[in-house]
Amino acid sequence: MTAAGEKPEIEAPEGPAPATLEITDIVVGDGPEAAARSTVNVHYLGVEYETGEEFDSSWNRGQSINFPLANLIAGWQQGIPGMKVGGRRKLVVPPALAYGPAGGGHRLSGKTLIFVIDLLGVS
Structure with a gap:
């Protein structure tokens, strides 16, 4: 994996997708900590x-995003609190905590998703 601040590369996972949220700290930050209402x-x-296929990247757009955690998918709502600014975390999010079961109307419904997230700030 690349260092925090640079666009990461995600290795293709092996084995079946997990049924529960997996949280892995790649870099532990030393700044303020994200809370559920941050x-x-x-x-x-x-x-x-x-498939390992990229479906979204803020790095490709050249700018970070700023959102209330409460507005994001459940996997992010559960997986980001406790993370500190300056950190990088990998979340493996099953469909129930992402966009729901297959046929749910979203192009990612029914899919397990992997996110690598750099926390730049909290408020």
């Missing part, structure tokens, strides 16, 4: 677990 400023990369 607004977070992040850079992130998202890929599909099964």
Whole structure:
């Protein structure tokens, strides 16, 4: 994996997708800690677990995003609190905590997703 601040590369996972949220700290930050009600400023990369295909990246757009955690998918709501600014975390998010079961109307419904997230700020 690349260092925090640079666009990450995600290795293709092996084995079946997990049924529960997996949280892995790649870099532990030393800044303020995100809480469940925080607004977070992040850079992130998202890929599909099964194919390894990238579906979204703030790095590709050249700017981070700023959102209240409460407005994001459940996997982020559960996986980001406790993370500190300056850190990089990998979340493996099953469909129930992402966009729901297959046929749910979103192009990512039914898919397990992998995100690598750099936490740039909290408020």
